[in-house]
Each structure stands twice: as C-alpha cells, then as structure tokens.
Amino acid sequence: MSELSLLINCLAVGGGLVALGLLGFLVRRNMIVMFLCAEMMLQGISLSLVGWGRFHNDWGGQMLVIFIITVAACEAAIALALILMLAQRAGKLDSAAWQDLREQGQPAFVDREVPEERRHDPIWPHLTPAGIEPPVDPQTLLNRPRV
Amino acid sequence: MIPAALGALTGPQLLASPTFWAVVVGAAGLWLLIPGRLPHGKVLGSALVAVAGGLFAFDLPLLGDWGRQGVFWLLAAVTLGGATATIASQSPLYSAIWFALSLLGTAGLFLFQGAQFLGVATIVVYAGAIVVTFLFVIMLAQPQGNAPYDRMSWGGLPKLMGVATAGALVGILMFMLQGLSDEARPPALSAAVAQPSVRGAGPDQPGGVLDDKHVANLGRVLFSQHLISVEVAGTLLLVALVGAVAIAIRGRPKLAGRTEEALR
Numbered sequence: 001m002s003e004l005s006l007l008i009n010c011l012a013v014g015g016g017l018v019a020l021g022l023l024g025f026l027v028r029r030n031m032i033v034m035f036l037c038a039e040m041m042l043q044g045i046s047l048s049l050v051g052w053g054r055f056h057n058d059w060g061g062q063m064l065v066i067f068i069i070t071v072a073a074c075e076a077a078i079a080l081a082l083i084l085m086l087a088q089r090a091g092k093l094d095s096a097a098w099q100d101l102r103e104q105g106q107p108a109f110v111d112r113e114v115p116e117e118r119r120h121d122p123i124w125p126h127l128t129p130a131g132i133e134p135p136v137d138p139q140t141l142l143n144r145p146r147v
Numbered sequence: 148m149i150p151a152a153l154g155a156l157t158g159p160q161l162l163a164s165p166t167f168w169a170v171v172v173g174a175a176g177l178w179l180l181i182p183g184r185l186p187h188g189k190v191l192g193s194a195l196v197a198v199a200g201g202l203f204a205f206d207l208p209l210l211g212d213w214g215r216q217g218v219f220w221l222l223a224a225v226t227l228g229g230a231t232a233t234i235a236s237q238s239p240l241y242s243a244i245w246f247a248l249s250l251l252g253t254a255g256l257f258l259f260q261g262a263q264f265l266g267v268a269t270i271v272v273y274a275g276a277i278v279v280t281f282l283f284v285i286m287l288a289q290p291q292g293n294a295p296y297d298r299m300s301w302g303g304l305p306k307l308m309g310v311a312t313a314g315a316l317v318g319i320l321m322f323m324l325q326g327l328s329d330e331a332r333p334p335a336l337s338a339a340v341a342q343p344s345v346r347g348a349g350p351d352q353p354g355g356v357l358d359d360k361h362v363a364n365l366g367r368v369l370f371s372q373h374l375i376s377v378e379v380a381g382t383l384l385l386v387a388l389v390g391a392v393a394i395a396i397r398g399r400p401k402l403a404g405r406t407e408e409a410l411r
Contacts, residue, residue, distance in 0.1 A: 002208070002210065002211055004208070005207075005208035005209065005210055005211070006210060006260070008207060008208055008324050009207050009208070009210065009219060009223070010256065010260065011320075011324055012203065012207055012320075012321060012324060013223045013226060013227065013256065015316070015317055015320040015321065015324075016203075016227050016230070016317060017226065017227065017230055017249075017253075018316070019313040019314075019316045019317040019320075020177075020227070020230040020231060020233075020234060020313065021230070021234075022309075022312065022313050022316065023177060023181075023234060023309050023310060023312070023313035024233065024234030026305070026308075026309035026312065026313075027181050027234070027300040027301060027305060027306050027309040027310075028181075028234060028300060029296045029297070029300060029301060030239050030242075030294075030296065030297050032239050032242075032243070032281060032284060032285055032288070033233075033234070033239050033242050033297075035281075036233060036242055036243060036246050036281065037233070037234060039246070039273075039277070040230055040233065040246065040249065043249070043250065043253050043273075046253070046257075046265075046269075047253060047256055047257075050257055050260050050262045050265060051260060053262075053356060054260050054261060054262075054356055054357075057355050057356055058356070059356060059364070059365065059368040062262055062264070062265055062356070062365065063368065063369060063372075063373050063376075065262075065265050066265070066268070066369065067376060067380055069265075069268060069269070069272050069273070070380040070383065070384065071380075071383065072272075072273075072277070073272060073276070073277065073384065073387075074383055074384055074386075074387030075387075076277045076280060076281075077280075077387050077388060077390075077391040078387050078390050078391050078394065080280055080281070080284045080391075081390075081391040081392075081394040081395045082394055083284060083288065084284055084287060084288060084395065085394060085395065085397075087287075087288035088288075092294060092296070093239070093288055093294070093296075094294070094296040096296065096301075109301070111295070111296075111299070112302070
C-alpha cells in the first residue's frame, strides 16, 4: 500500500469533515448542534494529524490527537454547562435568542415564514393510561412534587 | 510550491477535473439538505451528495489493494455520511446520534491507519461519554420535538454563503492535495523517510508507528517526551470540572433564594 496515497485519502476525508463542521456551525441555529459541529471539525483535524504521523513515522501526530481528545472533553464539560444555563434563561436553545449581544447599529434578525412541521416528521404516540390507579401515599407526593 | 500548483491551474483544466464538479454538486446537495423552506429537498440532496462523494473518490489515488480500498471507502462513507446527516437532521437528538455514527467511522479510520489506541479512545471518550452527555443536555433543555429554529436555518442567503464557503474550502484543499500527488516527495522528506538513521527506524521496526507493541511505544513517548503536557492536561481537566460546576451553580438564581428560605 502506497503511503502517499493513504495520506492523500485520509487528508481528503479530514478536509471533508472540517468543511462539513464549518458549514453546520455557520448555518445551524441550535446551540447544541453548533457545538457538535465544532467537535466534528476537531475530528477532521485529528484524522489528518494521524495521517501525517504515519507518513513521517513520527509519534507526534498521535500525541497531539490524545491532547485534542483531552481538551475536547474539557470543552464539552464547560460548553454544556453554559448551554444548559443559557437554555434555562432563554427557554430555548436558539442562538438567535441572544442576539441582543450584537454590535451596535446591526439590524435585528427576524424569523420569516417558519416552515410548517412536515407530515413525515415523527409524531410520538401518547400512551393511554390503563388499569386501576394505585393508591397514592400523601407522604410520597410531598417528597416528590413532580410525580 | 503547492500554492504554485494551485495557481497554475487553468480554466479548462479546472472544468475537466472531477474534483471541481464534485465540489459543485456536493455544495448544491448540501444546500438542499440543510433544513429550510424547501419541502422536498431531502431525496435529491442525498443523491447529489452521494454523487459528489463518488466523484471525489474517482479523483483520489487508489490504495493498491482492493480489499483495503473497499474497507477505506466504507469507513469514509460512514464518516462523511454521518457528518452530513448530523448537519441535515432537524431534530438535535438525531444530530447527536448521527454524530456518534460519524465518530465510529473516524475510529475505524484511526484503526485503519494503525493508531489502535486512538481508535479505542475515540469510541470510549467521544461516543461513550461526550455524545451521551450531549443527549442528556438535549433531553434537559429541549424535551419537546422539533423547534421552529431547528426547522429553518438562518435563512436563504446565509445558507448559500455557508455552502459556498465550505465548498471553496474543500476545493482548495483537494487541489492542493493534487499538487502533492503530482510531484515527487520533497527530497529532504523522502530522504528522511528512506534513511533509517534520520528517523530512527522504519514504520514496522521497533519504535515505529506500526510496531506490534503499539500501546507500549505510545506510552513510552507520551510519558517521556510529553510528560509535562500530560501534567498540564490533567490540571486542565480539573480546572474545567471546577469551572463547569461553578457555571452550573451560578446560573440558577432561584436556587440561592430557595437555600436562604430553607435556612430561615
């Protein structure tokens, strides 16, 4: 197997992953999907680093990928805490909900013609309650108000 | 050297290249696939992206052995197909699950290149921990199905510009790769790879990246040359943990009031 063609193939796949992640980060509005796309770009970089490391017979590429995985885990912890906090404050995961942070003089982004939910989108079934409702202990209700 | 190869490309050469058409077709397919107002874009968009993948594969050099080639194409298709579905899914839940599939493909590509430890670590850390955490957060933050902001992206023009940016990035990278394949390896590099004295050993020799004792060699390099980095990474993990807890506590003003009430 030619090492050069393996390198070129892996670099092509890595470049594709980076471009798809960039595209998703640019066009999607859900903060969680945007963050997934950032992770996807890191995956593309990791793939090319491993390819170069194999081409040069050097461990440096794989070392860097190990640290990329570490930093990605830290990043995921902090970003998910931030996203959860933002979602609790705004009530939704939309990054356009925070457009008050935009620069002065920029026009506001307004949604136009939100498409309807499509017919083939999954509609989850509601389970009908069946059987006899068990007697409820008032102490349990007091301790677990949401049940 | 490589940018010169890119600049020497003339117009007819560009139009005759499968990579160029792969970029154009793939960008059109992605434009159709991204959630938006078009009602029937999914099937056509998927077909266009598949055609673009075929054109890309047609222009890349073969690995020589058809078995290896087939395995590589399968892994690349899983990786890139999962990535495409991640950005095309309306529901963030499906996005996360498609991303997990894409990660499995990436782990397979790591294994294909002989990076066994990284392949397993990717599955364990990413698909096992990070994606599951994502799913938890999606369940906590968005329990109902498709929100309106998931059914449309930023709008028509930003979508077009995003697709054009991604297409231009892939096109430039691929043409640079062709420049890499057209000319021979740079002399210093090929000498460095060919002479065992410069790089220590060949890939199959003891100490090389394809040695049988893969994890032992990896650990030797990691804990000798990169020891300080390991320490710094451990500290970073601790700091991130503390920071995440601090953010999660600080973000709830209600909780503080409730605690005070309880203390009274």
